[in-house]
Amino acid sequence: MTTPASSTADNHAWLRRQARWSPYELAFWLAVLIPFWVFPTYLTLASQIAITALFAVSVDLVLGYAGIVTLGHAMFFGLGAYAAGLLTKAGWGEPLSGLVLSGLLTALVGLLVSFMIVRVQHLALLMITLGLGLLTAELANSLGWLTGGTDGLQGVDVWPVFNHFEFDLWGYTAYAYALAALFVGVAAARRIVHSSFGLSLRGVRENLNRMPAIGSPWRRHLQIVYTISAGMAGIAGAVLTHTTETVSLDSLSFQRSADVVVMLILGGTGRLYGAILGAAIFMIARDQLSDMNPQYWYFWIGLLLMLVVLFMPKGILGGLSGLLRRLGG
Amino acid sequence: MxxxxxxxxxxxxxxxxxxxxxxxxxxxxxxxxxxxxxxxxxxxxxxxxxxxxxxxxxxxxxxxxxxxxxxxxxxxxxxxxLTRTFQINTLFPDLTPLESVVMAICEREGKAAQFWRPLTSHGDAIDEAHEILARLRLADEATRTTRHLPYGKQRLLEIALALATKxxxxxxxxxxxxxxxxxxxxxxxxxxxxxxxxxxxxxxxxxxxxxxxxxxxxxxxxxxxxxxxxxxxxxxxxxxxxxxxxxxxxx
The missing domain is CATH 3.40.50.300 (P-loop containing nucleotide triphosphate hydrolases)
Structure with missing residues (x-):
């Protein structure tokens, strides 16, 4: 509920409130530390969730905020994963600089692709992103001498984080590492969506027709966010490489591109934490359900997806926050 | 002449x-x-x-x-x-009038792409947005979501957005x-x-x-x-x- 503001001071305060860290957010970041003590056997799953959540947040920036529908974002995730892996094979196993370099590389590729992306919309946009994703996956498959092809990239050797924390078998370092990457990613994404730039992205999503009429170079805005998103997706892929010390073609697959969109729809688009929630639900469901029945677990995701789309059009987080607002009067 | x-x-x-x-x-x-x-x-x-x-x-x-x-x-x-308004409301339904007008001002000033700067740091734009909204009798609705505004207010916002481009x-x-x-x-x-x-x-x-x-x-x-x-x-x-x-x- 927003109260009417009649002075400019009220307006300043209202805008500040929109960008403030909420108690729910703080509670969330404390809660994600629980697996260290309570579910240590699930730490590997927890890191997978954190990595996927970072990937989902990167897609939320383009899909949820800027309204660019994409079915090919695994392209950047996979490129980042391979870049990080190849870097260690070339003899540089320092993880943090590996993340930065992989992110810069995928951001550069994102920038190049963005010139094509901002020229099309709707179905054509879906087909372009889908096509680029498939092309990249097939390219990696055919460049077996470089990528290891279907066997995956073997012999990835990552040095300890800060030259001190070895990636251990139990996954403590991996989870801490993935969680830190997610936190930095979300903090960066938060800053972007609460800037004047983030506001203009919402403008593009809300009404593309009006943007030129207020003098907006909206295509350039979309290129910038697409580039940032590609870089963030690449970093997520690089984190996967560092924590698992292997890269497979699966990181570039269409399945990954499609799954991340499903996660966003489940959790709710355009709210960052919806991406995280969606990733968590999806990954936990997959883990639990595929134990019961490895072949048909997607049935339940399909069912959940339909229920959410029908009854919570703003996703589970959107539905929850609506419920909270109603309870709070 | x-x-x-x-x-x-x-x-x-x-x-x-x-x-x-x-x-x-x-x-x-x-x-x-x-x-x-x-x-x-x-x-x-x-x-x-x-x-x-x-x-x-x-x-x-x-x-x-x-x-x-x-x-x-x-x-x-x-x-x-050279700016126009539209016969059929061409607004940003999920933004507030305040956000819409601040956005248009930031676009005019070429500051819209500054993704590293918090929106709240654009103090002049926020003050100017208030001034424009007040001139169009929208000050009391500044922080209400556009889609929930009465139709007549939306028509005024249509003009406010155009004025924000100076x-x-x-x-x-x-x-x-x-x-x-x-x-x-x-x-x-x-x-x-x-x-x-x-x-x-x-x-x-x-x-x-x-x-x-x-x-x-x-x-x-x-x-x-x-x-x-x-x-x-x-x-x-x-x-x-x-x-x-x-x-x-x-x-």
Whole structure:
């Protein structure tokens, strides 16, 4: 509920409130530390969730905020994963600089692709992103001498984080590492969506027709966010490489591109934490359900997806926050 | 003779065999309060689309302050000072009026792409947005979601967004479209209070409003200018009575 503001001071305060860290957010970041003590056997799953959540947040920036529908974002995730892996094979196993370099590389590729992306919309946009994703996956498959092809990239050797924390078998370092990457990613994404730039992205999503009429170079805005998103997706892929010390073609697959969109729809688009929630639900469901029945677990995701789309059009987080607002009067 | 801010020179446009603009030449001097009238289908909105660049003309030239902008993109024209509003609300439904206007100001100032700077650090833009919203009697609704605003307020926001671009020339496409009669007079009094050196062309069907607020009237019929004159001349012109007032009873 927003109260009417009649002075400019009220307006300043209202805008500040929109960008403030909420108690729910703080509670969330404390809660994600629980697996260290309570579910240590699930730490590997927890890191997978954190990595996927970072990937989902990167897609939320383009899909949820800027309204660019994409079915090919695994392209950047996979490129980042391979870049990080190849870097260690070339003899540089320092993880943090590996993340930065992989992110810069995928951001550069994102920038190049963005010139094509901002020229099309709707179905054509879906087909372009889908096509680029498939092309990249097939390219990696055919460049077996470089990528290891279907066997995956073997012999990835990552040095300890800060030259001190070895990636251990139990996954403590991996989870801490993935969680830190997610936190930095979300903090960066938060800053972007609460800037004047983030506001203009919402403008593009809300009404593309009006943007030129207020003098907006909206295509350039979309290129910038697409580039940032590609870089963030690449970093997520690089984190996967560092924590698992292997890269497979699966990181570039269409399945990954499609799954991340499903996660966003489940959790709710355009709210960052919806991406995280969606990733968590999806990954936990997959883990639990595929134990019961490895072949048909997607049935339940399909069912959940339909229920959410029908009854919570703003996703589970959107539905929850609506419920909270109603309870709070 | 005051400076010509906007001019069209023999602008032509056809959709197939239908001519929607036939050699339209108009001139708006600085500070103009011109009305563009004509029966439905006369090509009024089309002319605005041609001037602002939503449509490309088949021929002719469009000059803003003497500079040829015939082939400039829409956004470039806005940055040069040529802004329009829309007959059908073209707003940002999930943003608040405050956010919408701050966004338009940041775009005008070229600060919109600064993704590292918090929105709240654009203090001048936020103050200016308040000033614009207050001028349009929207200050109390500044932080309500646009989609929940009453229709009349949304019409005002339509103008507020245009003002945020600091237009030199403002084209208002039926600003009071769909607004009840008593509210539309209020809306035009807001328009009337805009700075005197702002050049304004508006489309309006209500003749009493046209005759009250326009200093000059352009009558468009079947894509061509039938007459451009002061209100008294237009009022008494038999051709106008026949083609426009005769068919306007439907409104």
């Amino acid at each position: 005051s400076e010509i801010m906007l001019a069209t020179q023999s602008v032509r446009k056809s959709f197939g065999s239908l001519e929607v603009a036939r050699d339209v030449s108009i001139e708006l001097p600085r500070g103009a309060r011109h009305a563009l009238i004509g029966p439905n289908g006369a090509g009024k909105t089309t002319l605005i689309n041609l001037i602002t660049g939503q449509l490309a003309p088949d021929g002719g030239r469009i000059l803003l302050e003497g500079v040829d902008i015939t082939h400039a993109p829409v956004a470039a024209r806005v940055r040069r000072g 237009p030199k020339v403002l084209l208002l496409d039926e600003p009071a479209a769909g607004v009840p009669k008593d509210e539309s007079a209020m809306l035009f009094s807001v328009i009337d209070a805009l700075p005197e050196d702002m050049t304004i062309l508006f489309i309006e069907h209500d003749m009493s409003i046209v005759f009250t607020f326009a200093s000059r009237i352009i009558v468009l019929v079947a894509g061509g200018v039938l007459l451009e004159a002061d209100p008294d001349t237009v009022r008494s012109d038999p051709r106008v009575r026949e083609v426009y007032l005769g068919s306007a009873h439907g409104h």
